[in-house]
Amino acid sequence: MPELGFQDVRAAHARIREHIHRTPVLTCAHFDRVTGARVLFKCENFQRTGAFKLRGALNAVLGLSEDELARGVLTASSGNHGQALAYAARLRGARCWVVLPEDATPVKRAAMRGYGAELVVASRDPDERLGRAEALQQETGAVFVPPFNDPAIVAGQGTAALELVQDAGPVDVLLAPVGGGGLASGTALAAAGLTPQPRVLGAEPAAADDAARSLACGRRLPSEHPSTMADGLRSSLGELTFRILRERLAGIVTVDEPAIAQAMRTVWERMKIVIEPSAAVAVAALLSGEVARPGERVGVILSGGNVDLDRLPWADG
Amino acid sequence: MPELGFQDVRAAHARIREHIHRTPVLTCAHFDRVTGARVLFKCENFQRTGAFKLRGALNAVLGLSEDELARGVLTASSGNHGQALAYAARLRGARCWVVLPEDATPVKRAAMRGYGAELVVASRDPDERLGRAEALQQETGAVFVPPFNDPAIVAGQGTAALELVQDAGPVDVLLAPVGGGGLASGTALAAAGLTPQPRVLGAEPAAADDAARSLACGRRLPSEHPSTMADGLRSSLGELTFRILRERLAGIVTVDEPAIAQAMRTVWERMKIVIEPSAAVAVAALLSGEVARPGERVGVILSGGNVDLDRLPWADG
Numbered sequence: 001m002p003e004l005g006f007q008d009v010r011a012a013h014a015r016i017r018e019h020i021h022r023t024p025v026l027t028c029a030h031f032d033r034v035t036g037a038r039v040l041f042k043c044e045n046f047q048r049t050g051a052f053k054l055r056g057a058l059n060a061v062l063g064l065s066e067d068e069l070a071r072g073v074l075t076a077s078s079g080n081h082g083q084a085l086a087y088a089a090r091l092r093g094a095r096c097w098v099v100l101p102e103d104a105t106p107v108k109r110a111a112m113r114g115y116g117a118e119l120v121v122a123s124r125d126p127d128e129r130l131g132r133a134e135a136l137q138q139e140t141g142a143v144f145v146p147p148f149n150d151p152a153i154v155a156g157q158g159t160a161a162l163e164l165v166q167d168a169g170p171v172d173v174l175l176a177p178v179g180g181g182g183l184a185s186g187t188a189l190a191a192a193g194l195t196p197q198p199r200v201l202g203a204e205p206a207a208a209d210d211a212a213r214s215l216a217c218g219r220r221l222p223s224e225h226p227s228t229m230a231d232g233l234r235s236s237l238g239e240l241t242f243r244i245l246r247e248r249l250a251g252i253v254t255v256d257e258p259a260i261a262q263a264m265r266t267v268w269e270r271m272k273i274v275i276e277p278s279a280a281v282a283v284a285a286l287l288s289g290e291v292a293r294p295g296e297r298v299g300v301i302l303s304g305g306n307v308d309l310d311r312l313p314w315a316d317g
Numbered sequence: 318m319p320e321l322g323f324q325d326v327r328a329a330h331a332r333i334r335e336h337i338h339r340t341p342v343l344t345c346a347h348f349d350r351v352t353g354a355r356v357l358f359k360c361e362n363f364q365r366t367g368a369f370k371l372r373g374a375l376n377a378v379l380g381l382s383e384d385e386l387a388r389g390v391l392t393a394s395s396g397n398h399g400q401a402l403a404y405a406a407r408l409r410g411a412r413c414w415v416v417l418p419e420d421a422t423p424v425k426r427a428a429m430r431g432y433g434a435e436l437v438v439a440s441r442d443p444d445e446r447l448g449r450a451e452a453l454q455q456e457t458g459a460v461f462v463p464p465f466n467d468p469a470i471v472a473g474q475g476t477a478a479l480e481l482v483q484d485a486g487p488v489d490v491l492l493a494p495v496g497g498g499g500l501a502s503g504t505a506l507a508a509a510g511l512t513p514q515p516r517v518l519g520a521e522p523a524a525a526d527d528a529a530r531s532l533a534c535g536r537r538l539p540s541e542h543p544s545t546m547a548d549g550l551r552s553s554l555g556e557l558t559f560r561i562l563r564e565r566l567a568g569i570v571t572v573d574e575p576a577i578a579q580a581m582r583t584v585w586e587r588m589k590i591v592i593e594p595s596a597a598v599a600v601a602a603l604l605s606g607e608v609a610r611p612g613e614r615v616g617v618i619l620s621g622g623n624v625d626l627d628r629l630p631w632a633d634g
Contacts, residue, residue: 046589265626272367272592309582
């Protein structure tokens with residue numbers, strides 16, 4: 001397979017752009033003041049299905065042949081990727097199966113069902129769930145669309161950074177949260193084609209810091225039992241995303257749970273927008289002072305806005 | 318005094334426009350689907366100081382003479398008007414006193430102090446507080462800037478509706494929440510100059526329905542001890558705003574507290590934006606089915622986004 005690069009991000013954008021929201025890039029005097037930088041927030045919380053994940057899922061689904069579409073698509077994510085795939089499949093009239101853990105929230109189930117997905121409830125154990133998905137794939141012949149460790153997904157996720165720079169102008173730094181690494185990898189591919197070329201940083205919860213540890217030691221060290229409120233960032237890097245990030249990422253900033261909650265709250269209060277904890281991880285990294293120097297222009301991907309409003313991280317605090 | 322009209326709204330806009338955010342008009346597929354209408358949300362939650370109140374306060378302060386500015390300004394509102402006046406005064410380099418009830422939250426005090434206001438803590442009783450403000454005015458010679466019952470304030474608030482139609486095109490209906498009536502009055506004045514002329518509706522909490530009752534019986538009937546989560550709408554109409562609304566308003570839709578909380582939550586979940594309960598009153602009215610017919614274009618003023626995140630109306634529910 002040829003190396004993934006900027007041209008794949010550009011091709012993904014051409015493919016998906018008519019089906020996604022061109023989300024706005026917002027600024028906020030408060031964050032400029034406290035960082036000394038010019039902060040440009042790419043608001044993927046306003047994306048259809050509530051998160052950037054739609055970009056990758058659409059790029060994957062729009063690249064399928066008629067034969068593949070006739071067989072349907074399948075994934076094992078209960079989160080934003082599951083919703084995104086369900087949305088993308090409906091757009092192409094394809095069946096979509098999502099294998100869920102038994103503790104997936106009613107809100108998420110309703111959202112996926114609303115997009116026409118067929119839900120298959122399985123165990124909370126990831127390995128058992130993957131086994132169930134594989135069996136279902138055998139049975140149905142559906143195309144498995146992974147949440148991050150896939151060239152089409154990575155290229156699709158990179159389109160958020162591409163739009164950010166197209167709409168707001170050149171940046172010195174691009175900052176994205178890191179879970180499985182799809183968004184950060186795509187952002188790094190997008191950056192490689194920009195002039196001037198920004199440095200790309202990742203933001204990761206200290207409680208799920210497999211990417212920081214893996215990049216430090218040069219081999220993949222998956223998180224075991226990650227315990228972070230940033231539910232979108234509990235995955236560990238895949239082989240592909242590890243390879244891209246090892247080659248292209250300038251560094252990873254890790255942040256603790258109180259900093260994530262505080263950053264989320266500050267964005268809600270100051271910008272009046274709803275972001276989810278995983279998006280707040282990038283904001284917390286920005287506020288750590290380790291991302292940007294005064295005067296720099298920083299693009300931050302606010303990855304999503306799907307929050308359980310009954311369980312906010314500052315409740316009872 | 319000559320009759321207030323559309324020309325005053327236009328003049329206010331010319332005066333304040335360079336100092337305010339041109340807030341976006343957002344749409345949301347969910348609200349279009351459930352109402353059958355095309356809903357255009359004017360997002361004053363993104364306005365500086367977090368609410369539309371800045372429009373009126375700026376129009377009042379920018380209209381003061383140098384002599385008046387040298388004496389400073391004063392108000393008795395602890396809410397969004399207090400913050401707005403403090404912001405406007407700072408812009409012109411004028412002193413600003415705000416008389417607060419003793420139970421005003423630390424967040425609001427900090428915001429006003431952040432804009433340079435001098436805070437004077439008084440009783441929770443509105444009459445005592447007004448007395449304190451009058452004494453302070455005698456003592457300092459400052460100009461009292463009322464929160465709604467004032468021509469400059471009303472004209473300023475009307476600029477939100479003006480921008481909505483300038484940016485999103487003609488509407489059949491304009492909908493604004495009603496507290497003291499400044500925003501609804503200004504919206505009605507703005508509507509009077511538009512072609513085609515939209516009908517203007519007010520939205521009011523059933524638990525603070527003085528405007529609905531007053532308009533029904535033809536004289537002002539203030540709310541006594543209004544008990545609504547919409548803290549921006551507890552005021553009763555003033556003489557000026559009553560007169561304007563009686564002449565120009567097509568009607569008022571009242572909504573109960575559970576409907577307000579549900580509407581607020583739906584906006585947060587679906588639109589990923591933070592609105593305050595007072596803004597949610599308009600959304601609840603929209604969802605009641607009494608505002609718009611299918612196919613109509615409806616402009617809704619989302620009045621503000623200043624919420625206490627520790628006391629959300631769905632907590633413990």
